Amino acid sequence: MSSEHIYKQYDNELEAVRAKVLEMGSLVEQQIVDALESLVSHDTKLAETVIKRDHMVNALEVQIDEDCSYIIARRQPAAGDLRIILMMIKTITDLERIGDEAAKIARFSQKTIETDRMWKPRFAEIKLMATLAREMLHMSLDAFARSDATKVLPIAQMDEQVDEQYQTTIRQLITFMLEDPRTISMSLEVLFVSKAIERIGDHAKNISEYVVYMVKGKDVRHISMEEMEEVAKQP
Amino acid sequence: MNQPQASTLKNLDEVRAMIKRHKFNDYIFSVIGLLCLMVGLITLLILFIDLIQSGYPKLISADFYTNFPSRRAANAGLLSALIGSTLVMLVTFVSAVPIGVMAAIYLEEYAKKNWLSDLIEINVSNLAAVPSIIYGLLALGLFVYMLGFGQSILTAGLTLGLLIMPVVIVSTREAIRSIPVAIREAAYAVGATKWQVVHDHVIRYSFGGILTGVIIGMARAIGETAPIITIGALTFIAFLPPSPITDTVPFINFEWLSSGFTVLPIQMFSWLSRPNEAFHVNAAAAGVIIILVTLLMNGFAIRMRYKMRQNIKW
Amino acid sequence: MNTTTQSLKAETRNLNFFYNGGNHAVKNVSMPLYENKITALIGPSGCGKSTFLRCFNRMHDLYPGNKYEGQIVMHPDNTNILEQGVDAIEVRMRISMVFQKPNPFPKSIYENVAYGLRVRGENNKRMLDDKVEEALKGAAIWNEVKDRLQDLAFNLSGGQQQRLCIARALATEPEIMLFDEPTSALDPIATANIEELMSELKNKLTILVVTHNMQQAARVSDYTAYMYLGEMMEYGDTDTIFTRPTRKETEDYITGKFG
Numbered sequence: 001m002s003s004e005h006i007y008k009q010y011d012n013e014l015e016a017v018r019a020k021v022l023e024m025g026s027l028v029e030q031q032i033v034d035a036l037e038s039l040v041s042h043d044t045k046l047a048e049t050v051i052k053r054d055h056m057v058n059a060l061e062v063q064i065d066e067d068c069s070y071i072i073a074r075r076q077p078a079a080g081d082l083r084i085i086l087m088m089i090k091t092i093t094d095l096e097r098i099g100d101e102a103a104k105i106a107r108f109s110q111k112t113i114e115t116d117r118m119w120k121p122r123f124a125e126i127k128l129m130a131t132l133a134r135e136m137l138h139m140s141l142d143a144f145a146r147s148d149a150t151k152v153l154p155i156a157q158m159d160e161q162v163d164e165q166y167q168t169t170i171r172q173l174i175t176f177m178l179e180d181p182r183t184i185s186m187s188l189e190v191l192f193v194s195k196a197i198e199r200i201g202d203h204a205k206n207i208s209e210y211v212v213y214m215v216k217g218k219d220v221r222h223i224s225m226e227e228m229e230e231v232a233k234q235p
Numbered sequence: 236m237n238q239p240q241a242s243t244l245k246n247l248d249e250v251r252a253m254i255k256r257h258k259f260n261d262y263i264f265s266v267i268g269l270l271c272l273m274v275g276l277i278t279l280l281i282l283f284i285d286l287i288q289s290g291y292p293k294l295i296s297a298d299f300y301t302n303f304p305s306r307r308a309a310n311a312g313l314l315s316a317l318i319g320s321t322l323v324m325l326v327t328f329v330s331a332v333p334i335g336v337m338a339a340i341y342l343e344e345y346a347k348k349n350w351l352s353d354l355i356e357i358n359v360s361n362l363a364a365v366p367s368i369i370y371g372l373l374a375l376g377l378f379v380y381m382l383g384f385g386q387s388i389l390t391a392g393l394t395l396g397l398l399i400m401p402v403v404i405v406s407t408r409e410a411i412r413s414i415p416v417a418i419r420e421a422a423y424a425v426g427a428t429k430w431q432v433v434h435d436h437v438i439r440y441s442f443g444g445i446l447t448g449v450i451i452g453m454a455r456a457i458g459e460t461a462p463i464i465t466i467g468a469l470t471f472i473a474f475l476p477p478s479p480i481t482d483t484v485p486f487i488n489f490e491w492l493s494s495g496f497t498v499l500p501i502q503m504f505s506w507l508s509r510p511n512e513a514f515h516v517n518a519a520a521a522g523v524i525i526i527l528v529t530l531l532m533n534g535f536a537i538r539m540r541y542k543m544r545q546n547i548k549w
Numbered sequence: 550m551n552t553t554t555q556s557l558k559a560e561t562r563n564l565n566f567f568y569n570g571g572n573h574a575v576k577n578v579s580m581p582l583y584e585n586k587i588t589a590l591i592g593p594s595g596c597g598k599s600t601f602l603r604c605f606n607r608m609h610d611l612y613p614g615n616k617y618e619g620q621i622v623m624h625p626d627n628t629n630i631l632e633q634g635v636d637a638i639e640v641r642m643r644i645s646m647v648f649q650k651p652n653p654f655p656k657s658i659y660e661n662v663a664y665g666l667r668v669r670g671e672n673n674k675r676m677l678d679d680k681v682e683e684a685l686k687g688a689a690i691w692n693e694v695k696d697r698l699q700d701l702a703f704n705l706s707g708g709q710q711q712r713l714c715i716a717r718a719l720a721t722e723p724e725i726m727l728f729d730e731p732t733s734a735l736d737p738i739a740t741a742n743i744e745e746l747m748s749e750l751k752n753k754l755t756i757l758v759v760t761h762n763m764q765q766a767a768r769v770s771d772y773t774a775y776m777y778l779g780e781m782m783e784y785g786d787t788d789t790i791f792t793r794p795t796r797k798e799t800e801d802y803i804t805g806k807f808g
């Protein structure tokens with residue numbers, strides 16, 4: 001993938017699509033940051049921005065899909081090129097979903113701010129989860145940019161942590177709800193937000209798995225951690 | 236060509252003038268070429284017409300073709316010459332064609348390609364350019380005296396056979412070479428042996444070319460005078476060679492091979508050297524016959540070649 | 550994808566080939582040829598793939614000075630067809646070839662197909678008729694020519710001529726068929742017909758095809774070998790070669806980064 005095609009235009013086309021994917025990735029990263037921020041600092045305007053920007057994320061998904069189908073039609077990509085194209089198509093699907101989750105979080109944030117309630121939700125508990133999820137997305141996008149297949153293992157481990165955190169949060173919330181029924185609405189909101197974050201983590205993990213297929217040609221989805229370690233060891 | 240508009244227009248005019256000049260040159264050249272062609276054609280045509288005019292009275296008389304030569308011009312005829320030419324051509328064909336064709340096939344298909352085969356190829360082509368009288372001398376020494384065939388049809392036929400053999404060999408080789416490699420490879424790929432490829436394909440497809448070469452060679456041989464004179468064709472023959480077909484077993488005899496004979500060009504030459512004007516008429520008529528026969532044979536060769544090439548598309 | 554058991558029809562063992570004059574055109578190639586499968590040879594011009602192909606039916610024997618080293622072994626009889634004692638004619642009876650440019654004989658359609666049988670001494674008209682028909686059917690051209698078997702082969706279109714050449718090669722019931730860039734002189738529809746034909750033929754015999762069109766190799770073959778400068782760079786099943794080749798050289802060639 002470092003050497004150039006004889007058809008220079010082909011190189012340009014591939015590069016253009018990669019750039020767009022990375023652009024979508026940073027946009028989505030920003031969406032998550034802003035959505036969580038709006039939640040924590042009760043910033044209505046920020047929430048509004050996030051919701052509006054989701055259109056841009058969707059538009060990018062459509063564009064990139066189209067570009068990829070043109071490349072397939074015209075270039076009949078094979079081997080490494082084929083894997084790149086296929087995985088980019090899958091990646092943007094996951095990115096778009098992450099964008100949706102961010103928009104959901106922003107909408108919750110709006111609802112929370114508007115509702116005048118005695119008990120405002122405390123999102124401190126989910127801060128760890130959120131940080132992990134953000135970091136996972138960042139790492140997987142980085143892995144894509146650098147064609148680095150080694151990141152899949154740490155990201156998978158982080159995803160396990162996110163899942164654990166999620167379970168912990170649920171237990172905590174159940175405790176709250178049992179102690180004081182007035183906290184139920186707030187707890188449910190916190191639950192939904194943490195669910196969204198957990199999903200973001202899953203999507204980020206998917207993206208890192210795609211990178212492995214892109215680089216090594218091995219499909220590491222749906223395999224166990226031990227098997228993944230094996231694959232990571234191979235060249 | 237990054238020039239402003241105005242000068243582009245000016246260039247256009249120049250270009251047009253140049254094109255006109257070139258077209259004029261084309262025209263001049265085609266006229267010159269045509270004139271050159273005409274010179275050759277018209278000269279030949281004039282000669283031919285002159286001959287016909289001179290020999291006309293004899294050409295139209297049936298006696299001319301059935302009489303023997305005679306001391307009296309009025310009675311002199313071409314019969315012995317016609318028969319003689321035919322028989323000599325027969326021997327020429329039989330001696331030149333099988334040997335020439337097989338030699339060519341061997342050289343093309345079987346012989347190793349090295350310096351020796353190159354040498355042979357060059358020399359065979361050169362043989363075609365040797366003056367025909369040399370063949371006559373060779374024949375005199377070899378056939379007439381050493382082998383004792385005497386001054387006969389056999390000798391004449393063999394001599395002319397030697398004469399045209401290079402032509403036969405070269406045209407056969409050319410015909411064989413024009414067969415594309417792809418066809419040969421296809422034949423071998425199907426499991427044919429070398430002889431099968433040669434027999435089923437090489438000979439079959441080059442047959443047209445071979446035939447053409449043979450006919451052209453024979454057309455030349457008919458008009459050859461020098462070697463025949465050298466080996467002693469008679470000029471005044473009032474008899475025919477014995478007939479090849481007899482009424483006793485085995486119904487074919489070869490006595491005619493050792494008979495004396497004359498051929499058309501000799502006959503014509505002999506009439507021409509008589510002082511009597513009347514014989515010149517005969518000579519002219521004989522000349523016309525020779526030209527006609529040559530043209531007919533060449534025409535036949537061209538037509539045969541055309542027909543045979545119909546099936547072949549390469 | 551290849552879960553069926555496959556048997557070896559032939560294999561080359563350390564095959565080397567030298568043209569007259571010393572050009573080392575095939576360098577130490579060891580490659581299997583699986584039965585009832587299509588194996589494709591790809592590579593840039595001059596990589597030796599056609600030379601390699603023509604070793605199989607001893608075509609190089611026709612031109613003096615060529616030298617083989619190594620073995621090409623046929624199974625199940627374990628014969629090395631390059632051995633001195635093995636007659637090239639016998640080899641060509643087991644292995645037939647279809648060439649790049651359609652090259653039918655300037656004979657009738659019938660005679661073209663029958664020729665391979667005639668050289669074997671088959672002269673019985675009934676037998677010949679049957680076998681010619683079978684071969685023409687096998688080459689998917691019977692319906693188009695059955696009413697004009699005595700017509701000249703040259704009157705057919707390019708694609709039809711090539712199918713006729715395939716019929717000619719089929720008539721002798723070979724075990725292996727060699728195709729040397731069979732469609733490079735044909736238009737896309739004729740090409741598709743030939744490729745489809747090859748897919749059907751592989752059920753009856755084993756096919757080795759040289760092509761400079763990579764997509765054709767991808768479409769048609771079960772196994773692909775990539776050759777470069779006389780060496781076998783990589784060999785594998787087609788799916789793997791075209792999605793994740795092992796060697797960078799193969800990857801570069803397939804993705805059009807060179808060649």
